[in-house]
Amino acid sequence: MNWHNESITRKIGGLSTVLLSFILIVILYSIIKLLEIGQEMREVARVDIPLTEVLAEVEILQLEQHLLMEQVQLHQIKQNPQVNFEMLKSNFQSFSKKLDSELSRAISLISNGLESGQISQQINEHRQALEDIKAYQAQHKVFQQDAGKILLSSIDGDTELANWRSLEAQDSALDKFAITLLKRIETLTEDIAKNAEKHEREFLAINTALGVTAFFTGIYLTTYIISSFRKRVSSIHGKIESLQESITKREPLSIFDKAALEEPAGADELTDLANDINQVMSKYSEQMTNRYQLEDQLIQLATTDKLTGAFNRHKWDDCLVNELENAKRNGAISLLMFDVDFFKKVNDKYGHDVGDKVLIHLSELVKQHIRKADKLFRLGGEEFAIIVRDLDVIQASTMADKLRGVIEQTLEDGLPRFTVSFGVTQFLKDDDVDSVFKRVDQALYASKNAGRNTVTTL
Ligand SMILES: Nc1nc2c(ncn2[C@@H]2O[C@H](COP(=O)(O)OP(=O)(O)OP(=O)(O)O)[C@@H](O)[C@H]2O)c(=O)[nH]1
Incomplete structure (x- = not known):
């Protein structure tokens, strides 16, 4: 399909379709990306941030528990043997319970998140964190039982002291475990947040690229359509102009048009x-x-003689005026006037038809022997004239004599021999139509008087 030749409606329709498609792509892409980013943000907000909070709380509890143990060791065991074990035990159990409940909360946050599909990123890392928290909880339970037993007895014998040291070691391991867990979850949250930010940036970049592409495509297509319209309109305008020109000049259209x-x-x-x-x-x-x-x-x-095809008297009048003007500007122009000798006798002897043929033959003969630029006129009856450019009177006289000779020598089938007499003159500066005509007529008259078949120059 040639788009260039499509209708205006289809072109504009095509342009709108392209632009609307772009907008639709941008909208669809935006919806999908926003849903994706929303899901990531929800995951961070509902799982990872609460998880970080819970584990931070676990770490604090762990520290508090550690502090409690330090207090037991420093003040109650060494300095004040009359220690209130019941209160210590109660405090310790309260911490342990809280810690256990926080760990259960963390486990349920991850488990529910994985089951409901709320956790969609770094699933394996979340699973690993879940396993670690469970391991931590199990380890803590062992510590809780051991601590319960030890706190019921006084720590003054060697055995008890060794147990106390072992408990401290467990507590310290739990401390480290809690810190590691917290760090792991923080890194996880950070990674997911970074990922969401990355998606946001991609979303902005791709939307901008699509917008810019739509903008430039729109501009390109609009410019293309406008320029194609302008081209076509200017071609039509050109046609109308050439038509107008042709009407103004009253001329038919040129070949090019x-x-x-x-x-x-x-x-x-x-x-x-x-x-x-x-x-x-x-x-x-x-x-x-x-x-x-x-x-x-x-x-x-209007300008040609019907019988001979030479220019007629009407044309002669026009030409004579023009050539006189030419002669004044451009130089030599001569005039030859000739007349068939005794033509009346030809008519009388051979008939008018033969007389006509003589005139036709004479005119053809003369045309064959003059230049294209020279004009032959039939002035009336058997009287003719030739206007010759670029010849002065002497050259024109020579030309007349050559013609006279050719006519005299010519023998045409069915026609009698005949001769012609010439009068020759040159257009002079002060000449007008009458003066030049009179002079050439006198020259011809002189030739007739001189016995005919001759050339007279005046
Ligand atoms: N066949 C024919 N004859 C014509 C035509 N026009 C004029 N004539 C005749 O030409 C003749 C001219 O005769 P004249 O004027 O006496 O001249 P001429 O006999 O040629 O004698 P000179 O000119 O003195 O030599 C007349 O007989 C006219 O009838 C024409 O168109 N056809």
């Missing part, structure tokens, strides 16, 4: 308009050509 009339390809509204204009121009051109030919024919009829 006619070539432009070729049916343009395509199916848009401008093509229809161009086709209509082409049809009008084609008809107009045809009419102008016919008219031109008709005018040519009329001009030929």
Whole structure:
């Protein structure tokens, strides 16, 4: 399909479709990405941040428990043997219970998150964290039982002291475990938050790229459509201008313009308009050509002698005036006038038809022996004239004599021999139509008087 030739409606429709498709892609992409980012944020907000809080609480409890043990060792065992074991035990159990409940909360946060699908990122890391918390809880339970037993007895014997040291070691291991767990969950949360940020940045970058692409595609397509319209409109404008020019000059369309009339390809509204204009121009051109030919024919009829094909008297009058002007500006122009000798006798002896043929033959003969630029006129009856450019009177006289000789020598089948007499003159600066005509007529008259078949120059 040639897009260039599509209709205006389809072009604009195509442009709108492209732009709307882009917008739709941007919207769909935005929805998908926002849902994805929302899910990631929810995961951070509902699982990872609470998990971090719980483990931070666990760490604090762990520290408090550690502190309690230090107190027991420093104040109650060494300095004050009358220690209230019941209160210590109660405090310790209360911490342990709290810690255990926080650990259970952490376990249920991860387990529920994994089951419900709320945790969608770093699933394996979350599973690993779950296992670690469970291990920590189990380890803590052992510590809790051991501590319960030890706190019921006084720590003054060697055995008890050894047990106390072992308990301290367990507590210290739990401390480290709690810190490691917290760090692991913090890193996990950080990673997920970073991932969400990365997705946000990607989302912004891709949306910007899509927006910019849509913008430039829109500009490109709009410019393309406008320029294609302008091209077509200017071609139509050109046609109308050449039509106007042709009407103003009253001339048919030039060949170049006619070539432009070729049916343009395509199916848009401008093509229809161009086709209509082409049809009008084609008809107009045809009419102008016919008219031109008709005018040519009329001009030929009006300026040509019917019998001989030479220019007639009417044309002679026009030409004589123009050539006189030419002669004044551009130099030598001569005039030859000739007349068939004793033509009346030809008519009388051979008939008027033969007389006509003599005149036709004479005119053809003369045309064969003069230059294209020289004009032959039949002034009336058997009287002719030739206007010759660029020849002075002497050169024109020589030319006349050559013609005279050719006519005298010519023997045409069915025609009698005949001769012609010439009068020759040159257009002079002060000449007017009458003076030059009078002079050449006198020259011809002189030739007749001189016995005919001769050339006289004046
Ligand atoms: N066949 C024919 N004869 C014509 C035509 N026009 C004029 N004539 C004749 O030409 C003759 C001219 O005769 P004249 O004027 O006496 O001249 P001429 O006999 O040629 O004698 P000079 O010119 O003195 O040599 C007349 O008989 C006209 O009838 C024409 O168109 N056809």
